[in-house]
Structure formats: structure tokens, C-alpha cells
Amino acid sequence: MENTIVKTLIYDNQVRLYFVDNTKLINEILSLNKETNKILKLTLGKTISVMSIITGSLKGAQRISLQMTMSDPKFKVFADADAKGNVRGYLNGELLKAPADYINKISLDRLIGHKGTIRVIKGSSMNQFTGITDMPYRNIDDDISHYFIQSEQIQTYIEANIRFGNDNCIQFSNAVYAQLLPGATPDLIGEVEHTVNSNQEFFASLNKYSKNNIEEKLSRLFKDVKVIGYSPIQFFCGCSKEMFYGMLYSLSKGELKQAINNQEPINTACQICGRAYRFNYNEIQGLLK
Numbered sequence: 509m510e511n512t513i514v515k516t517l518i519y520d521n522q523v524r525l526y527f528v529d530n531t532k533l534i535n536e537i538l539s540l541n542k543e544t545n546k547i548l549k550l551t552l553g554k555t556i557s558v559m560s561i562i563t564g565s566l567k568g569a570q571r572i573s574l575q576m577t578m579s580d581p582k583f584k585v586f587a588d589a590d591a592k593g594n595v596r597g598y599l600n601g602e603l604l605k606a607p608a609d610y611i612n613k614i615s616l617d618r619l620i621g622h623k624g625t626i627r628v629i630k631g632s633s634m635n636q637f638t639g640i641t642d643m644p645y646r647n648i649d650d651d652i653s654h655y656f657i658q659s660e661q662i663q664t665y666i667e668a669n670i671r672f673g674n675d676n677c678i679q680f681s682n683a684v685y686a687q688l689l690p691g692a693t694p695d696l697i698g699e700v701e702h703t704v705n706s707n708q709e710f711f712a713s714l715n716k717y718s719k720n721n722i723e724e725k726l727s728r729l730f731k732d733v734k735v736i737g738y739s740p741i742q743f744f745c746g747c748s749k750e751m752f753y754g755m756l757y758s759l760s761k762g763e764l765k766q767a768i769n770n771q772e773p774i775n776t777a778c779q780i781c782g783r784a785y786r787f788n789y790n791e792i793q794g795l796l797k
């Protein structure tokens with residue numbers, strides 16, 4: 509099963525356990541970003557992977573937006589997702605343009621550094637909650653778990669694994685999310701983490717399993733497994749030409765006038781999905797009124 513979150517309850521309804529093979533999604537988003545550097549692929553890939561599994565915990569009109577700021581505050585990663593499983597994300601321009609001699613040698617741990625922060629906005633338009641935490645683990649997935657433990661006071665375990673092939677391509681990517689339900693034995697979260705870590709090969713080969721045999725396979729790893737549903741994840745940007753009118757306002761009047769006088773279009777592109785938007789000189793004329 510690719511790009512499908514498997515939702516389960518385990519240990520007699522004490523733990524919610526979700527997992528997903530999101531190799532396809534991560535490859536799609538990385539190819540849109542045209543990113544080739546391994547550490548940047550890992551940074552964006554892990555962030556997207558975690559966001560994709562979190563969509564399984566959102567309801568109705570809820571959304572989640574995440575901004576990760578590295579110790580060097582000019583380097584940032586953005587991602588957002590909604591309850592329908594739509595996910596998008598990107599590295600900011602400074603990170604994409606980071607000097608090769610710096611970015612080719614650095615580890616994820618050092619890139620995040622000891623002053624990295626995660627800022628999360630979660631909720632629906634009527635009811636939003638913003639929280640900020642530090643990144644003590646410097647590996648993204650444990651740091652986002654840390655965020656949930658701090659802000660929602662619920663024991664949460666999130667893991668995102670990405671395996672690279674020799675050519676720097678992603679062989680597979682998967683994510684696991686576990687959360688204790690009210691009244692659960694606190695130790696269970698550690699037990700789930702231990703079981704996931706000692707069965708990496710199972711979680712790395714989720715694409716081999718189907719709805720017919722996943723429950724049986726999981727029952728060999730965890731007690732009292734109940735598969736309660738499946739939900740899709742997909743890349744969706746949602747940008748529109750209207751959104752880019754705002755960007756034209758940031759150009760000077762002189763630049764806009766020049767485009768009109770020369771009857772030239774202004775071309776822009778979405779930095780998330782790469783979609784190009786073209787404004788003809790008569791559309792630009794409307795802005796100067």
C-alpha cells in the first residue's frame with residue numbers, strides 16, 4: 509500500500525498506531541523541488557514524511573502548518589497539511605542557495621544545531637493554536653514528537669525513516685505515529701517504539717502488504733490489533749494565480765510600467781510546486797489604477 513495511512517488501535521484500544529509508506533509522495537515533492545543535495549533531501553523529506561502521517565490525526569477542517577528554523581535563523585523549512593491528506597512543503601531560498609562547501613559537508617544534527625526551533629499552527633480557521641518548541645534531538649521526527657508531548661501533553665512517538673540508494677535517490681520512506689489514548693499504561697509508548705525499531709524491515713516493506721493481510725502481520729508484532737481505517741495522502745499545493753497578484757505589488761511602479769510599455773508579460777512561478785503563472789501587460793495595467 510503506497511501513500512495510504514493504515515490506522516490501527518493496539519493493546520486493547522490503549523494506543524493509536526498509524527503508519528504509512530510514503531516513498532511515492534516524498535519522491536514527487538523532492539523532484540518538484542529539484543533538490544539534489546542529500547542533506548537537503550533528508551531535511552525536506554523527513555519534514556514532509558512526518559506531516560503526511562500527522563494528517564491521519566486531523567479532523568474535519570483542521571490544518572497544521574509547521575515552520576522549522578535552524579540555529580542559523582536564515583535557514584528555514586515550511587510544510588503544511590490538512591485532514592484530507594494533502595501535504596506540501598519547501599525549503600526556503602536561503603537554504604536552497606546555501607554554499608556547496610557548507611551544505612555538502614554538514615550533518616542534519618549540525619544543520620539544526622542547538623538553537624533550532626519548531627513553530628506549529630494547528631486547528632481550523634475558527635480555532636487555532638500556535639506553539640513553539642526547541643529541537644533537543646536535532647533529527648526532526650523526535651523533535652516533532654517532543655513538540656506534541658510539550659504542547660498537547662500526550663505521549664506521542666513519531667518516526668520517519670528515509671533510506672537512500674547509492675545514487676542519492678530515495679529507496680524508501682515511511683512514517684510511524686503512535687499516541688497513548690486516555691487511561692493507557694504509560695510504558696506502552698516505549699514498548700511500541702521498541703517494537704518498531706526492532707522490526708525495521710517490516711516497516712520498510714509496507715508496500716508488500718495489502719488490506720487483506722496487514723492486520724494478520726501486525727498481530728505478530730503487537731497485541732490486540734484492530735485496523736480501523738485507511739486514509740490517502742497526496743501532494744497538493746493549492747496555489748492559484750490570484751495568490752500571485754500580491755507578489756506583483758512588491759515590484760516597483762517603474763518595473764510594472766516598463767512591462768506595460770513594452771507589452772511584456774511578467775512570469776512568476778510557485779516555489780512549492782513549480783507551477784508557472786503569467787501576467788499579461790493588460791492584467792498588470794489593472795494594478796496601477
Ligand SMILES: [Zn+2]
Pocket residue numbers: 745746747778779780781782783
Ligand atoms: Zn504551487
